Amino acid sequence: MSSQKSMALPDAAVAPKRQRGRDRVEAILATASDLFSEKGFDAVTMTEIAQRSSTAIGSLYRFFPTKEVLAGVLLQRYGSHVTDGLDAIVAGAGTASARDIAASLVGLVRDLQTERSVVLPLIDVQNDGIALRQALRDAMRERLEKILARGRTTPPADGSTRAIVLLHLLKMAWALALAAPSLRDALEREVEGLIASYLG
Template sequence: MSSQKSTADAAAPIAASAEGAPTAGPKMPTRERGRARVAALLAAAGAVFAEKGYDAATMTEIAARAGAPIGSLYQFFPTKAVLADALLAQYAEALMALLATVEARAATLSPAELAADLLAVLPSLKVERAAAFALIDARPDMVAQQGALRAGLRRGIAAILRAKSPALPPERAAAMAVTLLQMMKGAAALGDEPDLAHGREALAGLEHAASLFLKDALG
């Protein structure tokens, strides 16, 4: 078995205070109804943060968007900072879950198919990504968390490459992951402009470039 960590192991915790100490986490429910309520609150928070930014978003508006009493929001997330940290952690988990799905079938994919799957990861979480960027941009204490997320993504991509080609040296996989993550960000940026002229052609060209890059390195 390869010593390379799998995508499932790639995510690093991203919630921390400005001083580096872990923040007080949200209250996690144990019952199905409570979990559904938390999911709705996080979805609403993501939408509001994406639309208005961290500073302009209010807990009252988030609760109203979720159709929940404000008391329920504070029960699970006592402050807006705790809510933001939980949302960023959820975004990281969602990204790693998508990469794990790609890793699980990487060995069966052609370079073109692998390129398409990788470039689809970030655009598939468009709202969540917008919310994450709004939070990171508004909070200087998120710089370290952003770096941890980026590093986790690179490790996840490297694990996918090793799953596709076990003989690929870890150092080479890590270097390729840096390039591929930039291509993935490019695909996400194109998706952020749905009315962009020639956007589809640009995305197809990016996928083709990623495919050639993978074919050249992996065969």
């Protein structure tokens, strides 16, 4: 593969060294984030990303040598948004009610969307390479388990199963927020209640 050409060039994003390039990169990331969020990883084309961000295809590839890498960078960049957000919720989980925690979780999802943190939609794209996705998934699961185990002396045996379900609930919250702008708030409230009851 890429090693044929040059072992020295890592299959990683190239950092721009000038302001112009940094702007480009931001524009690309924002566009890609939106598109991935709208249509999913596979359905988005590099050409589309280039066009929507007014970037020449060659420039896009200068900074992001593959579509995979582009997704990886988004994951890397926004990964901490999720984990930090979850950490904060974990921190307050001891004293908070199920309702409060649910509100925080849904609020987190809403914030992620405002910040274009596409983590949730990209997290289980199946692509070879890059252990990042798994790492992020694990990191989220770990926090969610803690949230589920809050206040208990012994964590429940089915903690990991429940964390998976909870993760899916967060993805559901994301999807619902995107789908129907008019119903958005009502749906959000519903999911919040749902999550609260799951945490209870």
